[in-house]
Amino acid sequence: MSGNRKAFGMVKRKLGMAPRELRVDPAHILDALPLAVAVLDENDTFCSVNYAAEEFFGSSKALLLHGNLCDILPPDHPLFLLLERARRAGVTVAEHDMILEGPRLLRRGCSVQAAPLPEVAGCVVLTLQDESAARALDQQISARNAARSITGMAAILAHEVKNPLSGIRGAAQLLEASAPPDDRELAVLIRDEADRIRAMVERMETFGEKKLERQAVNIHRVLEHVRKLALSGFAPRVKFIESYDPSLPHVQGSRGQLIQVLLNLVKNAAESIDSMDRPDGEIHLTTGFQHGVWLSATSGRARANLPIFVSVRDNGPGIPEDIRRHLFEPFITTKAAGSGLGLALVAKIVADHGGLIDVDSRPGRTEFRIHLPVYEDPPESNY
Numbered sequence: 001m002s003g004n005r006k007a008f009g010m011v012k013r014k015l016g017m018a019p020r021e022l023r024v025d026p027a028h029i030l031d032a033l034p035l036a037v038a039v040l041d042e043n044d045t046f047c048s049v050n051y052a053a054e055e056f057f058g059s060s061k062a063l064l065l066h067g068n069l070c071d072i073l074p075p076d077h078p079l080f081l082l083l084e085r086a087r088r089a090g091v092t093v094a095e096h097d098m099i100l101e102g103p104r105l106l107r108r109g110c111s112v113q114a115a116p117l118p119e120v121a122g123c124v125v126l127t128l129q130d131e132s133a134a135r136a137l138d139q140q141i142s143a144r145n146a147a148r149s150i151t152g153m154a155a156i157l158a159h160e161v162k163n164p165l166s167g168i169r170g171a172a173q174l175l176e177a178s179a180p181p182d183d184r185e186l187a188v189l190i191r192d193e194a195d196r197i198r199a200m201v202e203r204m205e206t207f208g209e210k211k212l213e214r215q216a217v218n219i220h221r222v223l224e225h226v227r228k229l230a231l232s233g234f235a236p237r238v239k240f241i242e243s244y245d246p247s248l249p250h251v252q253g254s255r256g257q258l259i260q261v262l263l264n265l266v267k268n269a270a271e272s273i274d275s276m277d278r279p280d281g282e283i284h285l286t287t288g289f290q291h292g293v294w295l296s297a298t299s300g301r302a303r304a305n306l307p308i309f310v311s312v313r314d315n316g317p318g319i320p321e322d323i324r325r326h327l328f329e330p331f332i333t334t335k336a337a338g339s340g341l342g343l344a345l346v347a348k349i350v351a352d353h354g355g356l357i358d359v360d361s362r363p364g365r366t367e368f369r370i371h372l373p374v375y376e377d378p379p380e381s382n383y
Contacts, residue, residue: 035127042122044069044083056128057105073102079112086114086124100128108360161201169194200341212352216250216375217258219310223285226262235270235283243286251308252375253353261346265312265368268342272316272366286311290371306356306371313367324361 027050030037036056039048046064054061057072073079078098086093092115100107109131117123169191176187227240251258266283273281290309319327328347350357356371 035129038064038126038128039117040069040083040124040126041120042087044080047123053128056107056130059104072105073100077102082112083114083124083126086116087122090116090118092116097131162198165194165198165201169198212257213254214252214375215255217253217255219248219251219258219287219308219372220244220246222255222258222262223287223310226259226266227285229263230266230270230283234267237279238270238273238281238283241282241284243284245288248287248289248308250375251372253355253372257349257353261349261370262310262312264342264346269312269314269316269366272314276317278315280315282315284311284313286313306354306373308372308374310370310372311367313365315364316366318363318366319359319361324359327359328357 030048030050031052033050034052036053037050038046038053041047045066045068049057049061049064054064057064069080077100078095079100082093082095092113094111094113096111098110098112100110100112107128107130111129111131113127115125115127117125172187172190172194176184176191179187223242223244227242230238231240266285269283270281273283287308287310289307328343330341330344347357350370350372354373358369360367360369
């Protein structure tokens with residue numbers, strides 16, 4: 001059949017038969033684009049927006065149309081200079097990694113392009129793309145690859161290091177019992193360091209590949225459990241502010257591992273606040289539903305929808321820019337006594353759940369956001 005269709009197509013071309021023309025409304029084409037597209041007049045008033053622009057600005061078309069860009073961004077924002085350059089020069093102007101921040105909008109790492117409309121004086125077509133999700137995905141892939149490297153390293157260390165380490169510790173204990181007082185301190189030091197190395201090896205062993213027992217998990221009960229642990233343990237003076245969406249369905253994953261992930265993030269947030277010794281330390285725990293977050297499966301044949309997000313936000317000092325880019329890689333830490341394995345393990349567990357984690361940080365505000373899949377009942381067997 002495919003050969004017959006190809007032959008018929010060749011006959012049509014030879015006979016000069018015109019291909020069938022599709023009549024499609026241009027507005028439908030714009031709404032199908034994943035890029036946010038908006039048309040602004042000479043006063044930066046919205047004349048037209050597509051569906052992706054509604055999602056980008058978090059507002060409906062009815063509210064955006066005939067409103068002004070100044071209602072969303074401050075008048076001194078660099079985007080207005082970009083629009084003016086496009087109008088004045090009559091050429092397309094683009095800028096990458098732009099921050100769009102206003103009273104009702106916060107988008108980081110945006111690619112922005114402004115192109116003048118020659119037919120209408122002063123009108124500009126503005127396209128916007130939030131690349132923060134792509135950047136987070138790159139970090140996720142990097143962290144996943146690094147976790148695989150640690151898995152192999154942990155297996156080697158467990159076999160090659162732990163056994164001789166036990167012998168060193170035992171010898172140190174014998175020396176401690178029979179050594180004179182001046183040398184006993186050195187024996188204790190050897191024993192303690194052997195324990196510290198063993199503990200690090202055991203932490204690395206947690207990166208091992210283990211089958212994830214997936215089940216329906218109420219993420220709000222997980223957060224409440226983590227909050228109680230924090231208040232009774234390492235964060236008694238921190239104020240917790242909870243903003244939960246009660247309509248959320250269950251997520252798919254392991255309750256124990258999700259507790260480990262969120263406990264690690266909350267502990268980091270509390271330690272960040274403690275480092276400033278501020279009495280008004282706050283940790284915000286937020287859940288919600290976010291459309292349009294998809295992650296390609298490793299097989300490349302399917303995509304996973306990640307509509308549920310969980311956010312841990314603190315008002316600590318923030319994360320330095322040079323560390324932020326490598327935050328989920330092993331042995332990267334801002335703590336003087338940290339091992340740098342905590343966030344790498346967090347990234348691995350989230351990846352094992354088929355989820356995505358990203359971070360947004362600046363002085364006075366750091367937010368970790370986890371995107372997770374919804375639990376779906378397994379298909380019933382016919383046998």
